[in-house]
Amino acid sequence: MYTEIGLDAYHVGRFSSKCLVPRTKLPIVSQCIMSIPDATLARRHCCAANPFTELEHENWQRGVQAYADGFGPLTSQAIPTLLEQADYPNLDGESTHLLDVACGPGQVVSKAISIAKEAKHGSDGDGVGCNRKYLFTALDFSENFLALAKQNIAADHPGTEVTFVEGDAQSMPFDDESFDSITCNFGILHLADPDAFLKESHRVLRPGGALSFSSWAQPPSTEGFDLILGSIEAAGNPDVSLPEGPPFFRFSDEDEIRRSLGNALFHDVHVKKVEPMEWNIRDADHLYQVLLEGTARTREILRGQSAEQTRAVKEELRRRWKDVTDGGEKPLRMPAIMSSGRKSGVLGINEDS
Ligand SMILES: C[S@@+](CC[C@H](N)C(=O)[O-])C[C@H]1O[C@@H](n2cnc3c(N)ncnc32)[C@H](O)[C@@H]1O
Numbered sequence: 001m002y003t004e005i006g007l008d009a010y011h012v013g014r015f016s017s018k019c020l021v022p023r024t025k026l027p028i029v030s031q032c033i034m035s036i037p038d039a040t041l042a043r044r045h046c047c048a049a050n051p052f053t054e055l056e057h058e059n060w061q062r063g064v065q066a067y068a069d070g071f072g073p074l075t076s077q078a079i080p081t082l083l084e085q086a087d088y089p090n091l092d093g094e095s096t097h098l099l100d101v102a103c104g105p106g107q108v109v110s111k112a113i114s115i116a117k118e119a120k121h122g123s124d125g126d127g128v129g130c131n132r133k134y135l136f137t138a139l140d141f142s143e144n145f146l147a148l149a150k151q152n153i154a155a156d157h158p159g160t161e162v163t164f165v166e167g168d169a170q171s172m173p174f175d176d177e178s179f180d181s182i183t184c185n186f187g188i189l190h191l192a193d194p195d196a197f198l199k200e201s202h203r204v205l206r207p208g209g210a211l212s213f214s215s216w217a218q219p220p221s222t223e224g225f226d227l228i229l230g231s232i233e234a235a236g237n238p239d240v241s242l243p244e245g246p247p248f249f250r251f252s253d254e255d256e257i258r259r260s261l262g263n264a265l266f267h268d269v270h271v272k273k274v275e276p277m278e279w280n281i282r283d284a285d286h287l288y289q290v291l292l293e294g295t296a297r298t299r300e301i302l303r304g305q306s307a308e309q310t311r312a313v314k315e316e317l318r319r320r321w322k323d324v325t326d327g328g329e330k331p332l333r334m335p336a337i338m339s340s341g342r343k344s345g346v347l348g349i350n351e352d353s
Contacts, residue, residue, distance in 0.1 A: 051243035052192040053141075053168075059296035060142040060190075068105040068148060070281075070290030075186050076107045077277045078214045078336045083112060085212035085270060085340035086181040089119055092208075092346075095133035099179040099204070101169045101197070102187025103138035106149030110156045112136060112183075117157075137163040137179070139172065170196040174204045184213040186336075188251055190296060198264035207345020211266065214336045215251035217273060223332040224279050227320050228291055232301060235312035240304030242297060257339045266341025274338050278331035284321035287332075288314055 060067075089096045089112075096116070100108040116134040138153075140146050146164050153162055167173045169184070170193050182201050188194045201211045219226035232238050251257055254271045261269045281287045291298045305313060325332065 050192045052245035053170075055243050055300065056190050056192075056296045057141055059299050061144050063294045063296070063299070064105075064142070064144045064148050066290060066294035068294075070294040071186075072105055072107060074277060074279045074334055075104075075214075076111075078185060078274050078338065079108055079111045081272075081274050081338050082108065082183050082185055082212050082214055083115065083181075085210070085338055086183045087210040087342075088112060088181040088183070089116060089132070089134065090180050090209075091119075091132065093180065095135060096181070097135040097137070097179045099137045099139065099174070099182045101139050101172070101182060101184040101201070102190065103140045103149050103164075104145050104185070104187075106138060106152045108183050108185050109136050109138050109149070109162055110153050113153070113157045113160050113162075135163075136160070137165060137174075139165045139167050139169065141166065141168050170200065172200045172204055176203055177206045178204050180206055180209045182209070182211045184211075186214050186216070188213045189215050189246075189248055192245055194246060194251070195260060195263065198260055198266070202264050202266060202343055205343045207343055210268075210340055210342045212338060212340035213251070214274070214338050216249065217335040217337055218249045218252040222334050223324050224281070224287060224291075224334055227284075227287065227317060227324060227332070228298065228302075231313050231316040231320055232305070235316035236305045236309040238301075240301045242300050245297070248297060251339065252337055254337075257337070261339065261341040264341075265343070267344060268340075268342040270338075270340045272338050273335055275333070275335035277334045277336055279334045280331045283328060284318040285314070287321065288317055 086098070088098055098109070098112050100112070103109060113134075113136060116132075119132070120134075138146070138149055140149070143166055146166055150162070150164055153160070165173060169187060170191055182205060184197070184201075188197060191197050198211075205211060216222050216225065219229060229238075251260075257271050258269050281290065288302070292302045293299070302310070302313075322328075324330075
């Protein structure tokens with residue numbers, strides 16, 4: 001049972017955005033509807049006029065490769081637990097339909113397909129998975145991430161059909177009761193309205209279906225975040241103005257997770273810590289670069305430093321990095337929090353019919 005984390009004012013405050021300076025409206029909708037040439041990619045207008053969502057969208061669109069290279073190997077370590085907690089692949093009905101929300105570079109769906117292939121070949125022991133139909137849908141609001149996901153999944157699993165949907169996790173373009181399992185790997189902390197995402201997940205899950213989502217444990221246990229936030233606090237400006245958004249570490253807190261899933265009508269809630277999760281970063285400058293180019297909110301905080309503050313933050317980061325990693329000998333510890341809940345009812349049976 002995970003109990004260690006509380007909503008510490010220092011760290012939550014540090015990543016809790018304030019709307020002090022109005023941002024220019026960005027042409028989000030026109031960015032979203034550029035076409036990706038594939039029949040299975042459903043295009044959606046995806047971003048409500050919310051400054052926080054616009055900031056996230058703008059930065060994710062530009063940070064795709066930096067994120068995939070810098071964070072991909074780290075966030076992938078949570079996937080086996082994520083899929084297990086979403087009860088994937090559930091073998092009760094005739095088919096299994098997985099929805100991965102905020103799919104990024106596509107590693108969750110890729111792993112899910114590998115698991116389905118194994119089940120189809122009977123390696124689950126009793127061959128129960130052999131004749132099942134497996135369906136995969138990946139949703140993201142960034143067309144650039146969707147393009148990368150499509151490319152990665154096609155390379156890993158040529159010929160496997162995946163439906164890619166450009167859309168907003170907070171207002172999902174799916175019919176009620178469409179999916180057996182929903183996953184969201186490190187996506188919920190980027191949503192302006194995560195409660196809307198939880199309610200939407202409940203709506204589009206079949207009765208008995210399960211949702212799982214991951215988030216980061218709160219610093220100092222996530223050493224990468226502790227290093228950068230501590231360096232900014234010590235040597236830079238921690239009060240950069242950002243559009244108002246929820247605390248970055250809201251879903252690090254077990255009570256808050258249970259309350260939120262309960263409010264969205266989920267039951268059978270589980271919260272657990274996933275570790276070890278290790279981040280292999282070359283050095284302090286590499287960490288700075290990954291955070292600057294492959295994140296959304298942190299990027300804005302780093303960009304909000306003056307030239308002098310930037311120099312001081314980098315210097316402080318190098319000093320702290322040496323201490324935390326024994327001069328680069330140890331990877332950074334980056335534990336995750338895995339949360340899951342289930343929709344009432346029996347999977348595969350529509351209680352209304
Ligand atoms: C931290 S990345 C996680 C990527 C991936 N799931 C992984 O395992 O590494 C966050 C992802 O959430 C997506 N995202 C952020 N806000 C979103 C929203 N409102 N609707 C859909 N996707 C969103 C971003 O485009 C990005 O792909």
